[in-house]
Amino acid sequence: MKKLFIGGQWVDTGTYMDVLNPYDGSLVDTVCTASAELTKQAIDAAFEARETMKHLSAARRGKILDNMAALIERDKEEIAALLCAEAGKGIMFARGEAGRTGENFKFAADEARRLGGELVPYDASESGTNRFGYFKRYPIGVIGAITPFNFPLNLVAHKVGPAIAAGCPIVLKPASTTPLTAHKVTELLLEAGLPACGINLVVGSGSVVGNTMVESDKIAMITFTGSPSVGLDIKAKAGIKKVTLELGSNSAAIVHEDADIRYAVPKCVIGAFANSGQVCISIQRIYIHESRYDEFRTMFVDAVKASRNGDPKDEKTLVGPMIEEREAVRAEGWIKEAVSQGAVVAVGGHRKGTLLEATVLENTNENMTIVREEVFGPVVCIMKYKTLDEVIERVNDSQFGLQAGIFTDNIQNAFKAIDRLEVGGVMINDMPTFRVDQMPYGGVKLSGTGREGPRFAVEEMTELKTVMFNLN
Template structure:
């Protein structure tokens, strides 16, 4: 396997607590998912150090709560400016620690810049409403209004697949709302989280407002979730971990963005040539390691054959290899264990009626973009979350049949439909049991200020800056008696 083009020496990364770098009793090596080379030594926090981070956040909560909105907005805006100045550097960090192809890493940094801009804007738009108390007979002579107040300390646990932007989706609205944060990044991608903490420090964020604690989830994560001083936990990751957080969180607020196996319906009459590139992006960007990665496609029988042929041909043209090569579209999955898992899932399909139209193999340790047809919904590649460069394409005879197939899932994050028929579009919008329906685009579509979240085992709560701010604040009612 080619070596990652990383000229940086192995770094030692401490914890970031109370505005300072803090040593840990133990460090663990961090390796490149693509080359296998060591890229850093990462501090492994224990319960005591995690508690110290919570202490720092708890002590800083009044400073953040009382900070004027315009000052919080200025800090967030400054971070977006600093990140724009250092886009290339930030993208290199993402590719180094996650093997995300550099083209996609640059796109993530650009999105993150926008996310912090949205957060800065939302910091100035947090407000309540007046209540018409005289609408009730007992309300005459009274005036009432609501305000939104910071909730306090927020525990944020983030995944590896968008290590900069999904951190921004938790840190940005938390700061906008006047909260403090204890952040546990994914074990494979701590570098970008520590990098953004340094930018916040440079931007003038008070010490203790953002603390980054790296280490094992069973220690760091559990300590965050179970500490009574943490008022809310926001988590993006797997269903089992999300269920565990929900059971341990007690009466804390939780936002849980969990699993998915996002589906797309392709209706008859759709121009297949016009949608192939979007389907390629939806299924294979970031090695398919996207919460709303296009995993299932239900194509109408009138367009099925043409779609499979053109889709498979396009997938075979994608360049596989070094994430630092600007031409690379597919690189290594996050761990060898994940690669082995998806290989087993593909092998499982060979004992069924399913067929492999493209891919299905390893090339220098990188799993090829894979298309499977005629896969029964009980196969893992259909019913579970692949989180890999793999997509299933099945034939359907009507939109109603397709909607039923999409809904035949324990997940419900987003789904898409391509159609020229407005009745079919409206039917899908009404009957798809998901958090978001995307019409005439893939379900992988997301902009960072839209409400984002799912139903069923896809989780609870919504992200997207305005909606996350609502989750991260408490509503307080004030009533004046004029009688």
Template sequence: MKKSLLINGEWIGTDQYTTLYSPFSGEAIAEIPTATEKETNQAIEAAYQTRNQMAKMPAHQRAKILESLSQLLEQKAEEAAQILALEAAKPITTAKSEVFRTIETYKFAAEEAKRIHGETLPLDAAQGGEGRIAYTTREPIGVIGAITPFNFPMNLVAHKIGPAIAAGNTIVLKPASQTPLSAFFIAELLQEAGLPNGALNVVTGSGIVVGDQIVSDERVNMITFTGSPNVGIDIRNKAGLKRVTLELGSNAGVIIDKGVDIDKIISRCVTGAFSNQGQVCISLQRVYAHEEIYNEFVEKFIEATNKLTVGNPLDPETDLSALISSNDIHRTVEWIREAREGGADIATGGEVTGNILYPTVILNAEPSLKVSCQEVFAPIVLINKVRSIEEAFELVNDSRYGLQAGIYTENVHTALDAAEKLHVGGVMINDIPTFRVDHMPYGGVKESGFGREGLKYAIEEMTELKLVVWNRN
């Protein structure tokens, strides 16, 4: 299966192609075009030339395109899930869930397209403001460069191109090298849904060539990126005065207070730790359990972990499959070895078969270990004992990251303290930090990035605020 770039509504080939392999089986699944500066420039120019057409398109028409896209995706949901399972080794049940969320994300985008508005301002509140009328409007920012990761290749693309289209912008999309098939699939559906030629351009290739050109080109008005902190910081440094939204790393924590019904939360915590092989920005990586319930929690968590089914992503029974690459296997095995040598206990897991790392539970890990302080992005979870909730707050906050955190407690005062004291973008009370629905504001602090996704909030990032003042004097 040989794929093509989408530039100005046409599918074009390139001189060079790379073979895309299944992370699970290692089999070749597609030939992916490698764009050069020439094709990237053509894609940016197409978006630049189409920006006025998109800006003038009525809101109801932008909404209709997005509604049509969600309907087409609903009709082809099974095919879309198969693509995700194949290119990302995402267990098919999890893949179907992502497709469902993607459909909903585009529906939210369609709805928000009709709600982009400003406000009136009472200028006579200031001396000298008498006899004047003021109001604000929101205008599309122009060309948006979108760079997306492999872990939710369909829904995280939707979180960039959905609000971009809703706001009347044009897009140059660079999907992750391992997961371009889902991006090409969506692009085909958008053509069918009536999106004008040049409004969406999909360019695959090297981050150094394609990504850098998108970030540095003056015709691109905004960069929206989801990925690693190192790349995010590099983008920020190169972007100049462009608007930038960065969704970066995390090592999300949950606090388990005494008095919590452990049986009620175990399944949820296991899902948070191991869904999509832990390759989730808000995957549950650190658990801080109160000493009164620590032993019970650990015992039941390990028991539930050992019941998970590991195997072929296309098998509906599979809970966990392969990590995205062999490099990630080597990295995580090395981190587990460091943890063991650093005095931590590997309570279960740690074994590898092919590109599969079995779900791993680590106890008594020091905060300085890589599995504690960096983002594992793998099926690894730490469970640590705390003497007090205040200690747990300090440990969750003792991190370079701050995307989301959770707390389970029966005490309303403790819950309110958590909401106030946890230094993260989102606090989940009586839930895992892995909770996300697609219209909520989503983003973090510290090295987790800045700006917010979630359709309404992304549209605010992707539009410029204009002030209009009438002088009636």
């Protein structure tokens, strides 16, 4: 049984929740849950810790984060097994997430050491003659971090690492389906040397724990990754506090007439089906130039048929379980709806419990739910187009705008796509699912506000203070 961490102590709250393996329904562990009152105690404790965290030296903050990276590497196999058990993540992808997370904390350590400001050239103004000054970044205060199930380690790191680098105390609420990884992160942060007052771990429902955090005047910033509906609710309730939202998408890949098909196909397979498609930037739409459609379609469908579905502990599994059966049922329902509207299943489409087969649909269009909304499952729609102008317009005809990819050997086509696609990131000759953790990551439209990546998250988690000396 796992306790919560509140006010510098491990707390048995007296209420518990089972964490189940999404593949076979077995019990992974039991975790304590927090009430609204306990959540307020965690927020109060974090609020009292502001001065302690603010006055940690850059060297100390950097050392804590470097230590954390080393501890993640030390416990990499244990963490990967935990990700596999509570999230149903394929063991190959779980090891990859653990490796990325260690690197992510190293990037955060770098930001802790370089956090500062810059000189302001006051004398560039006529009224600024003989004045000297600068601006400097200061921690914003308590960070409320609300994290999702699909990357329960690395997306915690994307919030916790920058908060420590900035000198901010944290209240962390992980997804209720995957709280055990966050518990492990909390243990390792304490081992890494983080002051016990610097982190609070609370587990519970969004309606109780999440709302208490969002509505608290003592939390200076909410950083949330999850569904658009919850993100919009947070935005409405947050008041004046800062909010960073990393929300959904129905990411598109464009395969242009001059693309290298043999290169593009394996990228698109991984981009569409890794982590059972439960990735914000998972490929949901592939637009193929009509002159290359048959070639791409044959290779892509054959590759998907050859991939392995099932047990996430199997090293070769590409598509494991979805996080809950209700989510698999929802995605299956969207597939059936699309078929009733004229779509054709090229491969897959069947479900057993939480396991939904890797599914490729043809004859789809932008009016179908399966194309328009975020599936967040192992489903991809392949569609023809005639011109680059047409396909850019179709990609942009979406409420989302997180990332997109284009496969082309023509640099002019690449720059045309870069300039005109309405997304936060454009990947040239790669899947829109590509991400390294130091890059600015975030979207436009309903895909969210703000950017993550340690440097950019630290900027969000700090406030500028301007200083001027009058030397006249």
